[in-house]
Amino acid sequence: MAATSTRTFRPSAGQRRLGAKLIGAVLSLAFVLVFNFFLFRVLPGDPAKNLTRNRLVPAEQVEVLRESFGLGRPLHEQFATYVKDTLSGDLGISYKFRRPVSEVIAERIWPTVLLLGLSTLLSTAIGLWIGIRGAWRRNSVFDRVSLGASLALYAMPEFWLGIMLLIAFGVGVGSFPGLFPTGGLSSPDTELASLAGVADVARHLFLPCLTLTLAYIAEYALVMRSSLLDELGEDYLTTARAKGLRDALVLRRHAVPNALLPTTTLIFLNLGFVVSGAITIETVFSWPGLGLLSYEALRTPDYPLLQGVFLLFSAAVIIANLLADLLYAYLDPRVRTG
Amino acid sequence: MVVLAALLALTAAPGVTAQEQPAGKLNFTVGIINDVDSLNPFIGILAETYEVWALMYDYLVGYSQKDFSPVPGLAESWEVSDDELTWTYKIRQGVKWSDGQPLTAKDAAYTFNRIMKGTFEQTNYGNYVSNIRTVEAPDDATLVMTTKEPSPTMLRLAVPILPEHVWKDIDEKEVSTFDNEKNAVGSGPFVLAERSTGQFVRLTANKEYWDGAPKIDEVVYRVFNNADAQLQALKKGEIDFADGLDPAPFNSLKDTEGITAVAGDYSGFDELAFNTGAALDSGEPIGDGHPALKDKRVRQAIAHAIDKQALVDRVLGGYGTPAAGVIPALYQNLTFQPADGEAYNFDLAEANRLLDEAGYKDSDGDKVREMPDGGRPLRFRLFARQESNTSQQSVQFMQGWLRDIGIATEVKVLEENRLTEIIGQGEFDMFEWGWVVEPDPDYQLSTFTCGSRSYKSGGDVLANLSDSFYCNPEYDKLYEQQKVTIDPAKRAEIVKQMQRMLYVDAPYVVTFYYDELQAYRSDRFAGFSAQPDPGGVVLFQYGTYSYRNIATPQATAAAGDEGGGVPLVPIAVGVAVVGAAGVLLALRRRSTQDERE
Numbered sequence: 001m002a003a004t005s006t007r008t009f010r011p012s013a014g015q016r017r018l019g020a021k022l023i024g025a026v027l028s029l030a031f032v033l034v035f036n037f038f039l040f041r042v043l044p045g046d047p048a049k050n051l052t053r054n055r056l057v058p059a060e061q062v063e064v065l066r067e068s069f070g071l072g073r074p075l076h077e078q079f080a081t082y083v084k085d086t087l088s089g090d091l092g093i094s095y096k097f098r099r100p101v102s103e104v105i106a107e108r109i110w111p112t113v114l115l116l117g118l119s120t121l122l123s124t125a126i127g128l129w130i131g132i133r134g135a136w137r138r139n140s141v142f143d144r145v146s147l148g149a150s151l152a153l154y155a156m157p158e159f160w161l162g163i164m165l166l167i168a169f170g171v172g173v174g175s176f177p178g179l180f181p182t183g184g185l186s187s188p189d190t191e192l193a194s195l196a197g198v199a200d201v202a203r204h205l206f207l208p209c210l211t212l213t214l215a216y217i218a219e220y221a222l223v224m225r226s227s228l229l230d231e232l233g234e235d236y237l238t239t240a241r242a243k244g245l246r247d248a249l250v251l252r253r254h255a256v257p258n259a260l261l262p263t264t265t266l267i268f269l270n271l272g273f274v275v276s277g278a279i280t281i282e283t284v285f286s287w288p289g290l291g292l293l294s295y296e297a298l299r300t301p302d303y304p305l306l307q308g309v310f311l312l313f314s315a316a317v318i319i320a321n322l323l324a325d326l327l328y329a330y331l332d333p334r335v336r337t338g
Numbered sequence: 339m340v341v342l343a344a345l346l347a348l349t350a351a352p353g354v355t356a357q358e359q360p361a362g363k364l365n366f367t368v369g370i371i372n373d374v375d376s377l378n379p380f381i382g383i384l385a386e387t388y389e390v391w392a393l394m395y396d397y398l399v400g401y402s403q404k405d406f407s408p409v410p411g412l413a414e415s416w417e418v419s420d421d422e423l424t425w426t427y428k429i430r431q432g433v434k435w436s437d438g439q440p441l442t443a444k445d446a447a448y449t450f451n452r453i454m455k456g457t458f459e460q461t462n463y464g465n466y467v468s469n470i471r472t473v474e475a476p477d478d479a480t481l482v483m484t485t486k487e488p489s490p491t492m493l494r495l496a497v498p499i500l501p502e503h504v505w506k507d508i509d510e511k512e513v514s515t516f517d518n519e520k521n522a523v524g525s526g527p528f529v530l531a532e533r534s535t536g537q538f539v540r541l542t543a544n545k546e547y548w549d550g551a552p553k554i555d556e557v558v559y560r561v562f563n564n565a566d567a568q569l570q571a572l573k574k575g576e577i578d579f580a581d582g583l584d585p586a587p588f589n590s591l592k593d594t595e596g597i598t599a600v601a602g603d604y605s606g607f608d609e610l611a612f613n614t615g616a617a618l619d620s621g622e623p624i625g626d627g628h629p630a631l632k633d634k635r636v637r638q639a640i641a642h643a644i645d646k647q648a649l650v651d652r653v654l655g656g657y658g659t660p661a662a663g664v665i666p667a668l669y670q671n672l673t674f675q676p677a678d679g680e681a682y683n684f685d686l687a688e689a690n691r692l693l694d695e696a697g698y699k700d701s702d703g704d705k706v707r708e709m710p711d712g713g714r715p716l717r718f719r720l721f722a723r724q725e726s727n728t729s730q731q732s733v734q735f736m737q738g739w740l741r742d743i744g745i746a747t748e749v750k751v752l753e754e755n756r757l758t759e760i761i762g763q764g765e766f767d768m769f770e771w772g773w774v775v776e777p778d779p780d781y782q783l784s785t786f787t788c789g790s791r792s793y794k795s796g797g798d799v800l801a802n803l804s805d806s807f808y809c810n811p812e813y814d815k816l817y818e819q820q821k822v823t824i825d826p827a828k829r830a831e832i833v834k835q836m837q838r839m840l841y842v843d844a845p846y847v848v849t850f851y852y853d854e855l856q857a858y859r860s861d862r863f864a865g866f867s868a869q870p871d872p873g874g875v876v877l878f879q880y881g882t883y884s885y886r887n888i889a890t891p892q893a894t895a896a897a898g899d900e901g902g903g904v905p906l907v908p909i910a911v912g913v914a915v916v917g918a919a920g921v922l923l924a925l926r927r928r929s930t931q932d933e934r935e
Contacts, residue, residue, distance in 0.1 A: 043755075044753065044755045044756035044759055045753075045755030045756065045758065045759065046758075046759070046800070046801075049758060049762075049800070049801060050755055050758070051383060052383070052461070059793060059800075059802050059803075060464075061460055061461055061464045062800075063795060064457055064458075064460070064461070065461055068458065068514070072795075072796065093515060096375060097375060097376060098376055098378070098381045098514060098515050099515055099517060100515075104535075107535050107536075108535075108536065163566060163567075166567060166570060167570060170570060170574070171570045171571075171573060171574045172574070178574050181576065182567050182570050182571040182574060182576055183560075183562055183563075183567050183571065184537050184538070184560065184561070185534075185536075185537055186534070186537065188532060188534075188538050188540045188558050188560075189532070189540065282563065283563045283564050284563075284564060284566075284567060285567070286537075286561060286562045286563040286564070286567060287563075288534075288535065288536025288537050288561075289536075292536065292563060293536075296373075299755070301755075
């Protein structure tokens with residue numbers, strides 16, 4: 001009919017939703033950009049003064065340093081420069097390291113992503129498996145043991161668990177030798193881009209990765225277990241069984257996909273923090289990642305570095321949330337139409 | 339027992355350690371808690387960084403191992419003209435840069451001129467050149483400097499001499515971001531080999547070094563982000579040296595096989611500081627300090643109420659000594675000891691008597707004294723530092739003693755950054771902090787001059803060096819006088835007189851000189867040199883003595899053997915000296931703060 005002749009573009013509900021989410025993400029990022037600038041300037045401490053404390057630096061020289069950081073100018077001018085530079089991709093020069101912020105961050109980002117990425121992957125896989133098995137065979141020996149262990153690991157402070165593992169496997173107990181290094185990412189004098197280098201990094205990675213994996217398994221296992229238990233009482237599972245489906249199929253095709261929703265949220269929330277790292281574990285194992293870098297930057301306070309690092313952290317969380325939203329729509333049709 | 343330890347060290351090296359060691363290379367690995375911030379001598383600021391520069395570069399004049407007195411460095415000898423304004427340094431010949439180029443007086447002249455003409459370059463070294471008028475190198479072996487005023491610091495110029503042929507290509511703009519990590523050219527006993535940010539710095543020995551080739555092949559500084567892991571790494575043998583230890587782990591290391599623990603005399607002190615009347619350098623009053631603390635008699639009474647020995651025993655675990663002057667005891671020629679009659683002995687009755695006499699009485703019976711006019715009670719804000727357990731424990735004790743003499747305190751623990759700001763504004767009554775004092779006393783003494791008080795820049799009040807706002811024209815006169823006195827003995831007299839003045843006027847109650855707690859793998863290395871000798875620290879010194887002397891215990895023993903000594907005696911003596919230092923000085927400890935920055 002008439003509708004066929006003039007067809008204008010009308011976004012579907014899904015597209016509208018996607019558009020709204022994208023705009024929301026961009027707005028959040030813009031807010032963070034502005035907020036960061038003022039947030040860090042509220043911190044106590046004058047960077048020029050802190051960088052020269054207890055050293056032979058005359059007051060005039062501190063002034064020169066302050067000028068070179070651009071801190072002598074009115075705040076609104078500093079802010080204008082900051083926004084202009086950041087939008088053009090220039091994050092400035094770190095006060096403390098005296099190198100471009102982007103360069104300093106680039107050096108530290110891959111150790112963090114490697115450590116957090118790998119441990120998130122492992123803890124998710126293992127945690128979900130434990131949760132599913134535990135719920136399906138509720139009150140079995142496996143369930144009771146794994147639930148107990150999960151709760152115990154969940155309750156342990158991360159740094160304590162890290163130190164214990166470090167002593168047990170890094171230093172060795174009694175005649176049991178320490179198998180792994182006590183910290184760092186690689187040994188001096190090794191070529192990273194060689195087989196020996198990869199093995200060396202793997203050896204260094206083992207303990208921090210193990211700690212983080214153990215610490216996070218519990219979270220995934222517990223959430224997965226309880227959401228699956230919720231589903232197990234539902235009528236549709238009785239229906240599925242009544243159709244004659246085998247137990248394994250009922251679990252895989254019906255119960256798990258529905259129980260996965262809360263877990264997905266958790267995974268993506270955690271994914272957002274892959275970039276910002278686990279500062280406690282980076283501290284225990286002297287892992288040269290971003291978490292530690294931001295701590296060092298706070299002490300100065302190194303405004304450009306803090307701004308750069310927090311912009312990155314916020315971007316990671318915002319993007320992870322955006323992905324979670326999109327994936328949710330795929331996993332749960334109710335979200336798509338609602 | 340010490341000999342036994344030495345024997346054990348000779349015979350048994352743990353298997354793990356042996357595996358870590360690449361064949362044929364002798365690596366000395368030092369654990370550090372703060373990463374080296376920058377290898378560019380114009381940028382870095384941390385103590386760890388200065389340690390690395392000392393390995394990479396040479397200085398004109400060094401500090402002796404025995405007592406920090408000036409000793410030849412790149413300058414073989416020096417003389418000063420009769421009017422004390424012209425210094426002529428004879429520069430050592432035959433010294434080569436690590437890239438093979440000869441090092442001459444021209445390089446030294448270039449380095450100083452660059453700092454004097456530069457802006458950014460002055461950040462780290464401005465203080466050293468402020469009194470220098472000209473620097474010239476008439477020939478390759480002579481460096482001539484003229485000064486505006488006579489100055490004893492001309493033998494204390496802690497400026498690393500840089501190669502002109504490298505640094506002339508790095509202009510004023512570039513120098514502020516230059517990392518100096520690739521192919522860094524130096525003349526020191528070690529050459530930078532590799533740097534991995536946040537992880538380690540590796541240096542290889544300069545076997546051509548003019549003052550003798552190091553016996554080890556490499557020095558590696560490995561970054562630990564926490565002291566526990568560092569301690570475990572030392573126990574395991576992943577690192578060979580750790581410092582900045584706390585008393586508890588230090589005590590446990592004393593009994594560990596293969597490890598020697600050293601409580602070394604150190605150049606730091608802690609103090610209880612007063613707001614003696616905050617004002618700007620112009621004299622304009624600022625802040626809201628309690629009026630009672632402007633009265634020297636109140637401060638003196640408080641000095642009588644601080645039990646320094648108790649602080650050393652209970653806060654430092656015995657690793658320190660009670661203090662009086664602001665120049666620590668290890669600078670034997672400069673430190674100040676009050677005579678018997680003038681010392682503030684711990685005496686609460688005396689403190690009470692002094693306060694009564696000065697008219698500060700408790701008139702309303704609430705156990706807190708009031709101002710002589712009967713108004714404001716003596717209720718003081720007392721700040722401690724978040725970063726330091728020592729600081730927090732000290733103020734707890736102080737609070738108790740002050741209560742006993744009718745003074746109420748409100749203790750607050752603050753971050754050092756925040757506290758610095760508060761002090762700069764004069765918005766405090768008392769605080770606990772400390773300083774690390776370098777061998778030349780000028781800087782430390784300058785912190786009590788009127789000109790070091792806070793100043794105004796564009797409407798803002800900014801902190802300078804003074805944190806007690808002490809201002810005494812008499813003191814300033816002496817300060818100017820010591821600044822231009824070249825004769826060490828005469829200068830020392832003035833320096834002591836100034837400390838006496840500070841002691842009597844009491845802007846600070848200097849509480850203790852703390853020890854630096856260090857430990858090393860004595861099963862792998864021997865031959866450490868203490869500075870000052872005896873009793874001092876064995877690494878992180880003013881100089882590179884230990885780095886150049888240490889070798890395997892076997893090598894050290896063998897070297898003694900060739901010299902005709904009885905086998906094992908040299909090392910046993912070496913270990914015994916250090917061990918004895920550890921035992922004798924088992925009364926000491928150092929605080930954990932990072933004042934060295």
